[in-house]
Amino acid sequence: MPPERSVDVQDFLNDNPFSPYQWLTFALCFFIVLLDGFDTAAIGYIAPSLITEWGVQRPALAPVLSAALFGLAFGALSSGPMADRFGRKTVLVGSVFVMGAACLSSAFSAELDHLVIWRFVTGLGLGAAMPNAVTLMSEYCPDGKRAMLTNAMFCGFPLGAAFGGFLAAWMIPIWGWRSVLILGGVAPLILTVLLIVLLPESVRYMVAKNAPVERIRAVLRRISASAANATSFVMSEKATMAQPVGKSGIGVVLSRSYAVGSVMLWITYFMGLVIFYALINWMPILFRDAGLEQHNAALISALFPLGGVGAILFGWLMDRFNANKIIATGFVLTAFAIYAIGQVAGNLGLLVVVVFVGGTLMNTAQSSLPALAAGFYPTNGRATGVAWMLGLGRFGGIAGSFLVAELSRRQMTFSEIFTILAIPGLIAAAALMIKQFAHPEEKTSGVAVRQQSLGH
Numbered sequence: 001m002p003p004e005r006s007v008d009v010q011d012f013l014n015d016n017p018f019s020p021y022q023w024l025t026f027a028l029c030f031f032i033v034l035l036d037g038f039d040t041a042a043i044g045y046i047a048p049s050l051i052t053e054w055g056v057q058r059p060a061l062a063p064v065l066s067a068a069l070f071g072l073a074f075g076a077l078s079s080g081p082m083a084d085r086f087g088r089k090t091v092l093v094g095s096v097f098v099m100g101a102a103c104l105s106s107a108f109s110a111e112l113d114h115l116v117i118w119r120f121v122t123g124l125g126l127g128a129a130m131p132n133a134v135t136l137m138s139e140y141c142p143d144g145k146r147a148m149l150t151n152a153m154f155c156g157f158p159l160g161a162a163f164g165g166f167l168a169a170w171m172i173p174i175w176g177w178r179s180v181l182i183l184g185g186v187a188p189l190i191l192t193v194l195l196i197v198l199l200p201e202s203v204r205y206m207v208a209k210n211a212p213v214e215r216i217r218a219v220l221r222r223i224s225a226s227a228a229n230a231t232s233f234v235m236s237e238k239a240t241m242a243q244p245v246g247k248s249g250i251g252v253v254l255s256r257s258y259a260v261g262s263v264m265l266w267i268t269y270f271m272g273l274v275i276f277y278a279l280i281n282w283m284p285i286l287f288r289d290a291g292l293e294q295h296n297a298a299l300i301s302a303l304f305p306l307g308g309v310g311a312i313l314f315g316w317l318m319d320r321f322n323a324n325k326i327i328a329t330g331f332v333l334t335a336f337a338i339y340a341i342g343q344v345a346g347n348l349g350l351l352v353v354v355v356f357v358g359g360t361l362m363n364t365a366q367s368s369l370p371a372l373a374a375g376f377y378p379t380n381g382r383a384t385g386v387a388w389m390l391g392l393g394r395f396g397g398i399a400g401s402f403l404v405a406e407l408s409r410r411q412m413t414f415s416e417i418f419t420i421l422a423i424p425g426l427i428a429a430a431a432l433m434i435k436q437f438a439h440p441e442e443k444t445s446g447v448a449v450r451q452q453s454l455g456h
Helices: 009-015 020-054 058-086 088-106 112-139 144-153 156-175 177-196 203-208 214-223 225-229 249-253 260-290 293-319 324-341 348-365 367-378 378-408 413-438
Strands: 007-010 232-238 449-450
Touching: 007 009, 007 177, 009 144, 009 203, 009 214, 009 232, 020 058, 020 088, 020 112, 020 144, 020 156, 020 177, 020 214, 020 260, 020 293, 058 088, 058 112, 058 260, 058 378, 088 112, 088 177, 112 144, 112 367, 112 378, 144 156, 144 293, 144 367, 156 177, 156 293, 156 348, 203 214, 203 232, 203 378, 214 225, 214 232, 232 348, 249 378, 260 293, 260 324, 260 348, 260 367, 260 378, 260 413, 293 324, 293 367, 324 348, 324 367, 324 413, 348 367, 367 378
Parallel strands: 007 232
Antiparallel strands: 232 449
16 A cells, blocks of 8 residues: 655645646636726726717716726625635636626616616626636745736736727727627626636635545646645645634634735725726726827727736746835836826827836736735635735725716816826835835745645
């Protein structure tokens, strides 16, 4: 009889090359987040068409622009604890289905109120999907590449938002604004089937929940055949601070050990989304009011979320240096770039450059926050920690949407609006430095770990 062999799942992930099976998981999570970005931003790109077709005033658009954000917030806040209890895959499959079905239904809205309702339901699915995709991906990554791979996966969100802008500029003149929502509904429904068939459950979650050893072994064998003779599995957590024992996901996030860091992450994500949603929802209209043609306004606006691919570089830096300071620097530079957009509206070529640079900085910093949160929390609170940051941060998106509506109502100028929208970037940077002060992060090779025998 062969001797018993216990395998630490994180050491196993660290010691083996990133396998095709892990790349498949990456691809599925990437497409979840890409469709999340597409569906979230779609309403901003069709807003000018709603004004034309339904004859609504701009302030009346605020509810429809923010309805999905309310759904996103509630979806994220509820899905984190559910995923920590029932599993990442189960919540992901359900949320992507809800996202697709509701977005498809919204395409057939006959009036603004119907569109508000369906956008809220769409938001519930969107809000539940993204944090669990981040959590599942991070739990299949080796320690030395976690931030880079998680950030690369999260780049799907700004790419999806930008892709929506380019598609909307092409589709709306041909098929009308409803075609954008139809596409945003059908694609997630197709992805739901692929998730059911191909997506694995988080191996760290299975160990934490004492899943049958055969089930864990079957997944790890897809990564490396060396797992075939394992008879039990354990899991290590970084002991960088006191670990709450026996607490629920919510209990971990709000515990004394994590409370200050949690609140600072919430503030940072909130402020980042004030900027992102204020611009992604209102930039096409603001540019059109500044004298640009609608087609050019949509195309230039689409450059703003496209810059999120810079998060891959930030992820590489975060795996090697102090992640809090790196992202804080990104938000400071974002503030200067957003201010600059308001100063160059009269120069089309310069506006294109500044919007793209501003989008690259802003989305790079913002897209790095889920990886920062995933690395901050232990396994038993990771899904809740990431989801609550994303969920509470969504209220920043709501605030951003209403903020520009109010600034427009007060008849503030183009440059004044962008000056005000630069301030949240500085607040976000300050919050990250407070987190660093309260929970000093050190990149050392000898981080102590606390091993838990959570498998069989």
